[in-house]
Amino acid sequence: MHDLLIVGAGPYGLSIASHAAAAGLDVRIFGRTMASWRENMPRGMFLKSEPWASDLSDPAGRYGLAAFCAREGLPAEHGRPLPIEHFASYGLWFAERAAPPVDQRLIGGVRPAPGGGYEARTEDGEVCRARAVALAVGVLPFTEIPAAVRGLGDAHVSHSSHHADLRRFAGQDVTVLGAGQAALETAALLAEQGTRVRVLARSSRVNWNTLPPPLRRPWRESLRAPHTGLGCGWRNTFYARTPGLFRRLPEPSRARAAADALGPAGAWWVRERVERAVDVRVGHHVESAELAGGRVRIRAATRTGEELRFTTDHVIAATGFRASTDRLTVLAPELHAHLRSLTDGTPYVGDRFETSCPGLFLAGLTTASSFGPAMRFVYGAAFTAERLVRGVERHVRSGRHAAFPAQSQPCAEPVRSGRSSE
Numbered sequence: 001m002h003d004l005l006i007v008g009a010g011p012y013g014l015s016i017a018s019h020a021a022a023a024g025l026d027v028r029i030f031g032r033t034m035a036s037w038r039e040n041m042p043r044g045m046f047l048k049s050e051p052w053a054s055d056l057s058d059p060a061g062r063y064g065l066a067a068f069c070a071r072e073g074l075p076a077e078h079g080r081p082l083p084i085e086h087f088a089s090y091g092l093w094f095a096e097r098a099a100p101p102v103d104q105r106l107i108g109g110v111r112p113a114p115g116g117g118y119e120a121r122t123e124d125g126e127v128c129r130a131r132a133v134a135l136a137v138g139v140l141p142f143t144e145i146p147a148a149v150r151g152l153g154d155a156h157v158s159h160s161s162h163h164a165d166l167r168r169f170a171g172q173d174v175t176v177l178g179a180g181q182a183a184l185e186t187a188a189l190l191a192e193q194g195t196r197v198r199v200l201a202r203s204s205r206v207n208w209n210t211l212p213p214p215l216r217r218p219w220r221e222s223l224r225a226p227h228t229g230l231g232c233g234w235r236n237t238f239y240a241r242t243p244g245l246f247r248r249l250p251e252p253s254r255a256r257a258a259a260d261a262l263g264p265a266g267a268w269w270v271r272e273r274v275e276r277a278v279d280v281r282v283g284h285h286v287e288s289a290e291l292a293g294g295r296v297r298i299r300a301a302t303r304t305g306e307e308l309r310f311t312t313d314h315v316i317a318a319t320g321f322r323a324s325t326d327r328l329t330v331l332a333p334e335l336h337a338h339l340r341s342l343t344d345g346t347p348y349v350g351d352r353f354e355t356s357c358p359g360l361f362l363a364g365l366t367t368a369s370s371f372g373p374a375m376r377f378v379y380g381a382a383f384t385a386e387r388l389v390r391g392v393e394r395h396v397r398s399g400r401h402a403a404f405p406a407q408s409q410p411c412a413e414p415v416r417s418g419r420s421s422e
Contacts, residue, residue, distance in 0.1 A: 002026045003396050005120055005130035007110065007330065009033045009102045011091060011378045012363040013136035015057040015385035017099040022059040023389055025396070028128060030103045030120070034091035036138055037084060042166045044189050046081035048181050048267050049377055050212065053229030054082070056091065057382035058098040068093050078215050081269050110135075110360075111332035118359065132359040132392045139365050141329065142321040146177065148286040149296075149315050156296050157289075160186050160318035169195045172313040175298065177286065179203045180264030183318030184274050191277035198279040198312075200300060205282055206274075207265040229379035230262060239372045243383050246372035247351060255344040258368040262376075284308055289315065323347075323366045335360065342369050352391025353384060358400045361388050 004020050006013050009031035020027040032039075047054060055064040068090040069076035076082065095102055105122040110133055113119040118133045143159040150157070160182045166189055176187045179201035190197040215227060225232040228240035239246065239261060246254065266274065274280065284300040287307075291297070296315055300308040324345040325336070340348040340356035346369045353361045353371075363384045367375045374380035 001113075001117055002028050002128065002130040004028075004132045004134060004392050005030070005118065005128060006134045006136060007031065007107045007120065008136035008138060008363075009095065009104075010036060010136065010138045010364075011056050011381045012138075012384060013134070014091065014095050014099045014102075015381040016134055016136060016363060016388055017102075018056075018058040018063075018094075019385040019389040020392065021100050023393060025389070025392065027100055028103060028130070029100060030105055030107050030122065032104050032106070033095045033102050034088050036140055036161070037088040037091060039164050040140065040161050041084050042163055042186075042189060043085065044192075045084045045185055046267070046269070047084060047087050048081075049229065049379060050078055051076040051080075051082050052078060052215075053377075053379045054087065055382070056094045056098070056378070057385045058094070059386075063094050063098040065090050079212055081267065107330060109332055110330055110335065112334060131396050132361065134353075134361040134363060134388060134392070135328065135330065135366070136363040137328075137330065137366075139321045139323075142323045142327050142365060144319050144322045145317040146286060146319055149177070149289045149317065152289060152291065152296060152315065156291065156313075157315045157317065160316050163316075166190055166193065166195075169193075169314060171195070173197075173311075174314050174316060175200055175296075175310075175312040176316045176318055177201075178264065178318035178320070179206050179266075179282070180318060180320070181266055181270070182320075183264075183316075184266040184278075185270050186316060186318055187278045187280075188270050188273040192273070197277075198281060198310075199274075200284050200286065200298075201280070201282045202285045203264065203282060206280060207263070208271050209265050209268050211268045230374060230377065235261070240374050240379065243371040243374055243380065244351065244387075247370055251342055251369075254372070255342065255346075255369050258346075258373060258376075259344070261373045281308065321365060323368070328366070331360075344369055346370075350391070351387075352394065353388040354391050354395065359395050361391060363388060 003025040004027040006017050006029040017029040051065050066076050108121045108123050110120045113129050117131045119127050119129045121127050170193050173196045174190055176183050176199045187197050187199050226237050228236045230236040230240045283302045287301045288299045289296055295311045297311050325339050325341045325347045335357055338357050342348055347366050349362050349367050349370050
């Protein structure tokens, strides 16, 4: 029986694996390495976070993004956006050097093992047993599509994270829902390839991030708004540097911050591209959507009751993710029955990322309501990996395990690991 089995080989899973192996744990990691970064983001997209805030984490700090870029002769400069494909290549490089070998198979389901611990079934039927399991499944299991368009079918509605290539929409009319970076950058890329595109946003305006100030500034400016991996300012400093302290806030305050902090906004470097070529309609929400003659007929409305009616070929929902406990479909029913949730529907985790099922740990977006907005970004991987591995060590040493009633349900569908929100 292994000490730790990790489900997901994105930034969080790889970072946890690196720390676990360095701690002497017997660890296995499953998932296609950096798959969502390589397969669910179209070419031409950029990393929104600064390169210096986008490191995967190894205990010695030898395999940061800057080291990779220096080796490859790539720029990794403050205030200069990094192409997503460079970041994905960095993750592959990190995996080869700083983590145990990744088993590229997907995990079909996780359930309690007879006699204690957990067993995970791979997509081809192999069963692996471990004393502890860490789910680092990214964001793809949690895609959120508004109810008004959800029933249109895959041919007419999709989530922004479903596309590795936008060329299928060349010459079509596409409507993008949302006002965040994913919506705005997707719309810009569509317009630049000749797609007629509009953005429909519920918010009353589009918020734009500004060019970040230089890293080296007069001390008064730095004191007024210090740099952090989540942006400038003292509030962001709290979120970025003290996730453990954030967890001590009252649960309602944590839930509000996880939902609202660092809200939808476009990067400064995409603003001109959007304003030059994209029809942006703010203050509108979709009232209804129906198929008519092979196209989508949409009725949208403003808060004052004004209506907007139009037809489009496809709707792309760039409407974020909802990391609720019920969407952890890789877990067997007997585990779900024992998982405690917070009031916002996300899973409870303790101070070392352990759920209410002893030995079952979570990482990434699912923990944002516990440890703060940093868990929505690659930046949160370092804090998570270090603290979660300490929790696994404690669990393995204690020999604790929970008893669950026997179940006969089959394992869930294979889970596909995803990327942290950017």
